[in-house]
Amino acid sequence: MHTYFLTLFLSAFLLTGCYNTREPQHNTIYVDGKNIFDASGAPLIMRGVNEMFIWSDDFLGDTIIPEIAKTGANALRIVWLTEASNAKASPENLDLILQNTINSGLFPMPELHDATGKWDKLDSLVDYWTRPDVVEVLKKHEEYLLLNIANECGGHEIKSDQFLQGYKKAIDRLRAVGLQCPLVIDASGWGQDLDILLETGPELLQHDPEHNLIFSVHMWWPAEDGSKQRIIHGIEQSVALNLPLIVGEFAPMGVGCARSIDHITIMEQCQKHEMGWLAWSWGAVGNGDCEEMDMTRGDRRGTFEGLTDWGLEVSINHPLSIQNTSIRSGYLKSKIK
Structure with missing residues (x-):
């Protein structure tokens, strides 16, 4: 009986800010088996959103990011581009949006959207990430950074051997410039092919120095x-493989606004297996293919008060919402300028 209560106490203690604010044990966020930890060694179970900042008037997130932070989110996936696709995507602006995210208490996950569905563009995105001026920015924030190499690179035609060789090369190039932070690898098949991650993930992890x-x-x-x-089966398979997996995008509806996606089961299974998720998308920049994907709408679009429909549900109202399950990093909070 006493052992049981001691176990509960220790479990709760490990998730508190007291534990979270100790000195870092690593230089970056890191993985251990299927689990993700911040630099202090505290568990990081991502609860957050995506936002298409690069197409926004507020592309540095000066006003949007503090509104997202009101949900209690602990991570933010930042839609970005190479400068070849958008002149706003300069290293200077990348630096500012990463700092704004950190200052609001969220771990930033920048991703490049240029190669969505386009496997032949993977190398060009790595070219951007490995530019000396971009590397300087990434290294500045590396302690808190999750680097999502490429959004949904490759369509459904990509085979596992292609995926393996392409990302081995990307890993080698990114590590060669001194980056130690976690590299986030999207599935091919427009991000949906979990099987290719299950098949290649263990070998890619072993390959990464x-x-x-x-x-x-x-x-x-x-x-x-x-x-x-x-x-259920896909997440259970990843757990059985001890693979560090997150759900990087989801909503109740897809293209055409058909509400055919079981977002509640996604949330339930992620909570059950202590797995991170990031909802698509906040909505300051509207989804052209389906406005209902926007978590915020109307006159208060992009603000906390503008949360409506499923956005309000997954952010605030549902028992498994961001606000009800997100654990903020006390370590990150202690470092905010």
């Missing part, structure tokens, strides 16, 4: 494909 990779699946899986069992 830092052994610090996170794999991200985008669960745009419609109900007619048996998504409930697919979600």
Whole structure:
């Protein structure tokens, strides 16, 4: 009996800010088996959102990021581009949006959107990340950084051997410039091919000299494909492999606004297995393919008060919402300028 209560006490203690504010044990966020930890060694179970900052008037997030932070989110996936696609994507602006994210108490996860569905663009994105002026920015924030190499690189035609060789090369190049932070690798198949992550993930982790990779699946899986069992089985497979997996994008609806995606099961299974998720998307920049994907709408679009419909549900109202399950990093809070 006493042992049981002692175990509960220790478990609670490990998740408190007291534990979270001790001196770092690592230089960066890191993985250990399927679990992710901040530099102090405290568990990091991501609860947050995506936002398409690069297409926003507020592309540095000066006003948007503090509004997202009101949900209690602990991570933010930042849609970005190379300068070849958007002149706003300069190293100076990347530096500012990363700092704004950190200052609001969220771990930043920048991603490059240029290669969405386009496997042949992977190398060009690594070219951007490995530019000396960009590396300088990444190293400045590396203690808190999750670097998502490429959004949904490659369509459904990509085979596992292609994926393996392409990302081995990317890992080698990124580590060669001195980056130690976790590299986040999206599934191919427009982010949806979890099988390719399960097949190649263990070998990619072994290949990485830092052994610090996170794999991200985008669960745009419609109900007619048996998504409930697919979600449960897929997550259970990743756990069995001890693979550090997150759900990098999801919403109740996909292209065309059909509400066919079982977002509640995604949240339930992630909570059960202590797995991170990031909802798509905050909505300051509206989704052209389906406005209902926007978590915030109306006159207060982009603000906390503008949360509505499923956005209000997954951010605040549901028992498994961001506000009800997110654990903020006391270590990151202690470092905010």
